[in-house]
Amino acid sequence: MFNLVRNENMKIYRRLRTWILVGFMIALVLFVNIVEWHSEGKRSQGDGWRAERQQEKERRLETLKKPELSEESRTYNLQQIAVIDYELERNIRTAEGTLWQGVNGSAALVLVITVFTIIIAGDSLAGEFSSGTIKLLLIRPANRLKILIAKYASSLMFGILLLLTLFVVSVLVNGILYGFGHLDLPLIQVTNDGYIVEKNMLLNLWKTYLLNGVSTILYVTMAFMISSSFRSSTMAIGFSIATLFAGNILLEALHRFDWSRYLLFANTDLTPYLSGRPYQDGMTLSFSILVLAVYFVAFNLISWFMFTRRDVAA
Numbered sequence: 001m002f003n004l005v006r007n008e009n010m011k012i013y014r015r016l017r018t019w020i021l022v023g024f025m026i027a028l029v030l031f032v033n034i035v036e037w038h039s040e041g042k043r044s045q046g047d048g049w050r051a052e053r054q055q056e057k058e059r060r061l062e063t064l065k066k067p068e069l070s071e072e073s074r075t076y077n078l079q080q081i082a083v084i085d086y087e088l089e090r091n092i093r094t095a096e097g098t099l100w101q102g103v104n105g106s107a108a109l110v111l112v113i114t115v116f117t118i119i120i121a122g123d124s125l126a127g128e129f130s131s132g133t134i135k136l137l138l139i140r141p142a143n144r145l146k147i148l149i150a151k152y153a154s155s156l157m158f159g160i161l162l163l164l165t166l167f168v169v170s171v172l173v174n175g176i177l178y179g180f181g182h183l184d185l186p187l188i189q190v191t192n193d194g195y196i197v198e199k200n201m202l203l204n205l206w207k208t209y210l211l212n213g214v215s216t217i218l219y220v221t222m223a224f225m226i227s228s229s230f231r232s233s234t235m236a237i238g239f240s241i242a243t244l245f246a247g248n249i250l251l252e253a254l255h256r257f258d259w260s261r262y263l264l265f266a267n268t269d270l271t272p273y274l275s276g277r278p279y280q281d282g283m284t285l286s287f288s289i290l291v292l293a294v295y296f297v298a299f300n301l302i303s304w305f306m307f308t309r310r311d312v313a314a
Helices: 002-013 016-044 049-064 071-090 099-131 134-138 144-178 201-230 233-254 258-262 285-309
Strands: 186-190 196-200
Touching: 002 016, 002 144, 016 099, 016 144, 049 071, 071 186, 071 196, 099 144, 099 201, 099 233, 144 201, 144 285, 186 201, 196 201, 201 233, 201 285, 258 285
Parallel strands: none
Antiparallel strands: 186 196
8 A cells, every 4th residue: 555655656756747836836925924024024024013002992992882894793802802902911012013924824825735635636547548548557466545645645645745835935934024022922812702811823823724724635635535436637727726616606696594594605605603603603613623524525426436346448
């Protein structure tokens, strides 16, 4: 099994396309963080954070005076005012103007990792059929299930490589731009019960990265399923990326329907659970994990059935 995975990894990293994707990932992280630092970061550095937080408090107090404000928005503004008071009283600065501003912002680029990994996974099996190399693969003594697992595992390993690249490059570039001070800066948040707590910034950041990574795994699994079922790289890549980007639009349109909580893209983004704001009231982290597990098993069963049961002669 180890040799099969190693062989699939060699196929991935011998291609120029793979290194173009990795290089583009690094360039994108550098570009986004440098632009952010140039436009916002320099302004936030120094001791001006106290004045900015005081101004934000005043803006939120003005917002609370609006009679048409919803109860949810009123509660949120009150919580944010409490956080501001907590920070000012204890002289705990915000992440703006520090290393953590850029590193936290870079977490949004996990979406790019998902797209790049979909490209690799979508072509993993379909590419073998289109090039005719599937015959050479199937004459090996390993059974088809092991071959399927090796291809799937190598695709996910590529996604992990991009995730580590994103984190390391983001820390280095933001450390250079902002300095490596404030590494022990805590994250101040309000719990669902209304209590203010201090959390470890790095630990919370990795939770965000890993929860975003769950979305990557599910969409890559979908691309892999389509690739093994239809033997078309274009269909696998195109449909998976279209679903990734169209999902949020559909969620907005279907939000009023209770059954929409069972849709795949209503559960792939687990980060709202860190702030206690799920897609619909009543949804919990365990519910979303259960729904995702059902989709994950279904996608993999279809991949297994289509690859091991159908005629794969090229």
